[in-house]
Amino acid sequence: MTTLTTTRVKLTNSVLKGLSEQIRRVNDTELPGFHLRISERGKMTYYLFYRLHGKQVNFKLGSHPQITPAQAREMAKQKAGEVANGIDVQQARKAQRLQTERDKLTRLEAFIEQRYRPYQETRNPKTATKLIQQFYSGFPELLPLQLSDITAARIENWRNAKKKGGMKDATINSYVATLKAALNRAVDWDLIDHHDLQKVKPLKSDNTRVRYLEDDEEQRLREALRARDQRLKNERDSANKFRQQRGYPLKPPLYDYPYADHLEPIVLLAMNTGLRKSELLSLTWADVDIKRKHLTILPSNAKSGKTRHVPLNSHALNVFKGWAKHHAHQHYVFERAPGDKLQDVKKSWNKVLEEAQIENFRFHDLRHHFASQLAMRGVDLNTIRELLGHHSMEMTLRYAHLRPEKKTAAVDLL
Structure with missing residues (x-):
């Protein structure tokens, strides 16, 4: 040995x-x-x-x-x-x-990907992706920095630059609030001792924009939707004649369909239910009860994270009934492929607005249109709040000015 x-x-x-x-x-x-x-x-x-x-x-x-x-x-x-x-x-x-190792983790980008994204995906998977994207779109120059190097002075400079670039105050406030929330979590997790972004006070902004359709605008929008629908049906008929002449298989004619595609029913439902676009596109047929005349927004699809039941008026019921004739076999009410929900209507929506000669109007404003019509017809604000799914009355108060007769009646009591 x-x-x-x-x-x-x-x-x-x-x-x-x-x-x-x-x-x-x-x-x-x-x-x-x-x-x-x-x-x-x-x-x-x-x-x-x-x-x-x-x-x-x-x-x-x-x-x-x-x-x-x-x-x-x-x-x-x-x-x-x-x-x-x-x-x-x-x-x-x-x-x-x-x-x-701590310095590696406390770089903003590393912190976002390794700690903050998993936390948000567990907490609220519906909004996590959009939330995380704000860091990349709003603060690309901050991503390589240590969390401790993200100071109030640096953010004030960032904010001034964004204001000069034309970014709206409400958007700036949203970005800064997102960053503050992330740094608060880093402090809670003992990754940094503190941060001083509480010194960055929100910019004063009026985020109570209420844009609704005037009567003539609503008429033009409906006419543009109908004209588009007829045009799509004519194009399908013309395409089938072309196919028939060449012996190609024909596509189903659209004249038997109440709607040539998804845009018109989505717009009409938004106008008559006040649903957010994301809520509409996430609807499944199981969420829609035509017999009892209501639909259900599940917590996973609601911004508030709470279940909401929305009654259906005759217009909304007719839309669902018409769409169901050819699409009730689907899982989602609006699908781009079997089992795959429709993601957006931006291109077709912007085109129909152009044809209707309507300016400064977003798809989300259809929700304001719904609420404004209710307010102008005397519906109380708390009912409007419940229909819209607002967490508090503060957001609903933006429609109060549409009921000036209430204030007039109040002072008349004197």
């Missing part, structure tokens, strides 16, 4: 070359505690042995030939000096490694 031995000698390159295979440790004669260990596979590693506060430690300096014996000895002298001053260099190294 071979005996593995330890030897004492001044560590030099020539000594390392002449070591026998049985040597496993070489203690340096010049610097106490400095030594070399050799593994069974021949790997050579330099260490400094020291005692501090009753604790014995072997501090790894590096490996040969990455560093020479002379370089390792200089490193050992430096660390021995730190130990003599009461510093536990092993613990200091561990602390530095932890700080390095």
